[in-house]
Amino acid sequence: MENNTQVPNPAEAREALASIDTAQRAVRDTPWPTWIYPVNALLLGAMTLSFAFGEDGFVYLLAAGAVLMAVNVLAGYRMGTPYTLPTSRLFLGLAGAAMACLLGAFVVAEVTAQTWPIVVLAVAAAALYLAGGVAHRRSTGAPR
């Protein structure tokens, strides 16, 4: 056990804290493969659209959700960073908005039998995620 820790001065401590931030950003901003953005957008759209199929849609929702999770975890493992949350707030906000469309479709399906609002929400979910993907790519750069 090492026990000769020299207490850093304030400037060194500040530098150490800055290095933590830099290291964490470097990991969190690991570029994603390009194909993952349209695939995620399509799957989110499909999950949202599943509410238009009534009770049968639940199976589609589960299937698309399982594929979405599997694709992202596997891609994460291939990249070496399976559970890392990106730093881009714009991406996180737009991905959150896409998820809100999914939840909105659930509410719409509960209150009305009309399918067009669900279709609109599905298109919006996919479009919002794709826009988020552009923001994410801009913040991370292209993969090497």
Place this chain on the structure above:
Amino acid sequence: MTAELDPIIHPAHRLRICAMLVAGSTLELSVIKEHLDLSPSALSKQVAALVDAGYVKQERLGSDTRRVWLSMTRQGLKAYKAHVAALQEIVNATTV
């Protein structure tokens, strides 16, 4: 000072390794190597110190045994948080 600096985490490279593991939860060793200016043997030494202290878990997952995965243990996370708090206290002491 209430929080304490951790002698295992204190060296700059180990602090950065821990920071990356806290941000990423589970990371492949090659990802860490990519972001640290260290030779493979030097990186192995730093990781071994963290593993020996019980702060980091090292494992090989699935069929690809060439890939080494690292994650923080509960003990490591606690020590890291205390270390960062101690650094923060040093910085705050000068700004108050």
